[in-house]
Amino acid sequence: MPDLERLKRLRNRTAIVGVGASRQGTFPDLDPYTLAIEAFRSALDDCGLVRGDIDGLIVQGPGGVSFVRMGEMLGLNPVAGATFDIGGFATGPLIQYAALLLDSGICRNVALLYGNASRTEGRRFGGETTVTPGREYSSAFYYYGLTSPGAASAFQARLHFETYGTTSRQLAAVPVAQRRHAALNPQAIKKDSPLTVEKHQRSRFICEPLRLYDYCLINDGGVALIMTTAERAKDRRKRPVYLMGLGRHDTYRHSSLPNYLLWRETMPMAAEMAFGMAGIGRDDVDALMIYDSFSINIWFALENFGFCKPGEAGAFTQDGRIELGGEIPVNTHGGHLAESYMQGWLHQVEAVRQLRGECGARQVRGAEIVQYICRGNVASTLIYRN
């Protein structure tokens, strides 16, 4: 268990002051760097800083987007640059790292840039091109036809269904809720494509028991965040959103196999750490932003972070409880299932916009605390307040 007393000193010490998103969709002429830089310009404008103010450069994106190359393109010579080679799991840990760079005095203003051209690059999340013996996380046992992150989530969904008696019909409530949210988000790719439980149930299986609408989108886009210290944040253009709590817990056991656990061995510890640091309880959280590469991730987050009991997420997610106006709205932007697949980065943008009160028709009334949760063998969470 972390040294919570010491960790509490980091509470509200850093803040996100600028957010930006590029166009989201399919852009055959653009690469991940261009998309990230488009978002970066918008984030700088959002907070009133200029490029030369940035002295920390964190860069992420599928296919090995490099902070060195990005820095070269931007003409930046920062104090510190970094990428974490753990794909979508990296979003929470990188923001935590940025907070440490800032609070320690190593950096004054950190830019976090994300670029993704998966649609244009024709990136596959399964099949021959993802078989990399020796790095077996995504490709162990491929010779049995096992491949893709979705399949790993399908094994988890099956385990949940058979253990607790939950169903695909119950799971449909997750993508249905997120499509409703996306309809209120001008930036969402699926803003004009509503979904019903029946349509979900009629859709084809990809890896059974998961269906088409349980899978995230694959598209191009860029996202940028600007973080600074709490003191400096007050001078920025808009209301700062403070990082109130952070949590992480890893397990490396079985890491060479695709996921098949329900993340009971990582997520509850990350939750305890973040709530302990922030000094709040679950009831204080006004909205959740949950990493949703697959719909079932929402259930794991709700159960393992104590928003409902283990095994109860199927029932908990019914009756609009996770929708706007419900008990705990989840992914009010539409998330990866309906807005855009930016590997958790647009989840941060939405958290900030909700806490600034900028969300218009999808605004969570009186939102003061928003939490981000990512499942996995590298589980992470962030608690933001305004």
Next chain:
Amino acid sequence: MSAYRKPLPAVDDLNRPFWEGVRRRELRLLRCEGCGGYRFRSFRLCPKCGGDKATWVETSGKGTIWSYGIFHKAYFEGFKDEVPYNVVLVELAEGPRLYTNLVGARNDQIRIGMPVEAVFEDVTPEVTLVKFKPAG
């Protein structure tokens, strides 16, 4: 006779004893000489005790289904004609878990907890795969 078109395992110095065992209809695992723990992955060191001495031993070939998925999308060209096909995660009696295909049962008969046992399938003149069937 048509050629085998599915992907084949990558055999290396560390896992070669496993594949040679399967060829002889033995499901072998590495057992640590220090703590007696079994491991499927051919890591050089034991993750439990750090011991560097381990031997390949034959297992019971028995286990139960931990979870499973049915592939309706053919990510691999070689599996195109078999969709929907199953992949099951078997927990061996000795502890380690491995992914495989269940044969001798329809996809809708598969259940978590189902007892299963190893069978061996020569897929090419050089390569044998271990699959599982319902026990009994």
